[in-house]
Amino acid sequence: MEQWDVIVVGAGSAGCALAGRLALSGRNRILVLEAGPRDLNPWLHVPIGYGKTFYNPQLNWMYRTEKQTHLASREIYQPRGKVVGGSSAINAMVYMRGQPGDFDGWERMGNPGWGWREVLAT
Ligand SMILES: Cc1cc2nc3c(=O)[nH]c(=O)nc-3n(C[C@H](O)[C@H](O)[C@H](O)COP(=O)(O)OP(=O)(O)OC[C@H]3O[C@@H](n4cnc5c(N)ncnc54)[C@H](O)[C@@H]3O)c2cc1C
Incomplete structure (x- = not known):
């Protein structure tokens, strides 16, 4: 098996x-x-x-x-x-590129690893 x-x-x-x-x-x-x-x-x-x-x-x-x-x-x-x-x-x-400011905002709200640099790298 x-x-x-x-x-x-x-x-x-x-x-x-x-x-x-x-x-x-x-x-x-x-x-x-x-x-x-x-x-x-x-x-x-x-x-x-x-x-x-x-x-x-x-x-x-x-x-x-x-x-x-x-x-x-x-x-x-x-x-x-x-x-x-x-x-x-x-x-x-349909696709679009996200706005860096949105991702960085989510990170500032207390979500480490969700900033533009980190998300872009993966
Ligand atoms: C008609 C349509 C148009 C869209 N247009 C766009 C667009 O232009 N641009 C865009 O960015 N997004 C678009 N989307 C949204 C995007 O495609 C979805 O948000 C995304 O694909 C969802 O991914 P998912 O992994 O959550 O689910 P899905 O990709 O739907 O994957 C779920 C999978 O699980 C399988 N499954 C379910 N139950 C079982 C089971 N019990 N056993 C085995 N397999 C199972 C299903 O068959 C399916 O293959 C569109 C969606 C649709 C339906």
């Missing part, structure tokens, strides 16, 4: 980053479990593919919220990735 030091459930943004960091040390045997398939669908790899995976139940959990009192009792559609890469595989590929 195979043995693992760490089992990561979900190969989404956080799961992949965590497993990758743990693997870097070379000391751990890591198992990553993902409910969805591999990211072989070509629409996962182009920005416009976001529209094609939005309602694809093979790649998307397609959650709905409870009825929302403050939204006229509507249920709101909540897409989430069900595939290696998780929601980052079905997202819109």
